[in-house]
Amino acid sequence: MIPRTLFRDEHEMFRESVRKFVEKEIVPFHAQWERDGIVPRELWRKAGEQGMLCCTVPEEYGGLGLDYLFDVVVFEELWRAGASGPGFLIHTDLVATYILSFGTEAQKKKFLPKMVSGEWIGSLGMTEPHAGSDLKAIKTRAIRDGNGFLINGQKVFISNGQLCDVLVLATKTDAEAGAKGVTLFLVEGDRAGFRRGKNLDKLGMHAQDTSELFFDDMRLPPENMLGAEGQGFALMMTKLSQERLAQAIRSATVTETVIQWTVDYTMNRQAFGRSIFEQQNTQFKLAELQAQATAMRVFTDRCIELFMTGRLDPVDAAMAKMLTTELHCKAVDECLQLFGGWGYMWEMPIARAYADARITKIAGGSVEIMKLIIARQMADDARNRG
Incomplete structure (x- = not known):
């Protein structure tokens, strides 16, 4: 190793x-x-x-x-x-x-x-029912009202939404300005007009509260604006690499962990007179995953180093997020298979890891968006060479 x-x-x-x-x-x-x-x-x-x-x-x-x-x-x-x-x-x-x-x-x-x-407790209010990866399309409005702002709208899939005491909220202060009309605000959890909907029932990550949030004529003073008016989208873009790196760290760690669980289980589980691990198919599957997990760990650690020195490129972050989350989902699927019927039981950590894994290819920008980011850079590089 x-x-x-x-x-x-x-x-x-x-x-x-x-x-x-x-x-x-x-x-x-x-x-x-x-x-x-x-x-x-x-x-x-x-x-x-x-x-x-x-x-x-x-x-x-x-x-x-x-x-x-x-x-x-x-x-x-x-x-x-x-x-x-x-x-x-x-x-x-x-x-x-x-x-x-x-x-x-x-x-x-x-x-x-x-x-x-x-x-x-902090939470991030960006995603809306009709605006996920396309943050320019949000509809939550912040309209000037006297010296402050009047906010109406809805957010969904908000982690820590039930508990949050401070919310970074993305709004539209100019509905016609596209990305340049997005403004961020800090919202206290007890502010009048801030209403929490139900705690959403998810495929996985069952212990993490994930909510709908509603804003009904919620008034905010100007000192609650985070950054300058109309600069919200630009600010969010500067933090996407960090968010995607965090997803890569998660996926690299879980991939390594489920492989370890599976090696331990298969070495102690008998089938046809010998351990499951001694079966060639098991060895080949786990050896392949181990090699891929090692490569992803090296890449992820390199991205951490680059981030800490201010040199993590958005395209590299997109590649790390895409590759590690795809391997994460592959690993939990193939490892669960080696647990047999026990792998399908919720009491087993591998079953919960399987359910928790699927969001990784969506959260922080879907893998399809990561591919678009990478492809655009490839096209730019080709034009520069030409």
């Missing part, structure tokens, strides 16, 4: 503490949270006390000011344990990042300390 060289001793010490936290505070309760459809708020506060939320937030805003690898450790340990319920990634990697990157000093001081502590 190719050793991972990204992480230093301090990262591995942190990893050990995170792993212990996950084993003690999450794993024993996760099955009940799947039945409940939500993770209790108390977990968020415990994670905040452990220093697991928003690791990169500077000390002046209540954080520890650590490097991105500490966030990566948290994400990897959650996914390695099959803990798909806690929406820490959205909270940390997206919402806190938007506020830290584009927020005013007052916004950072208001929202970030409470997000670091787990007192407030």
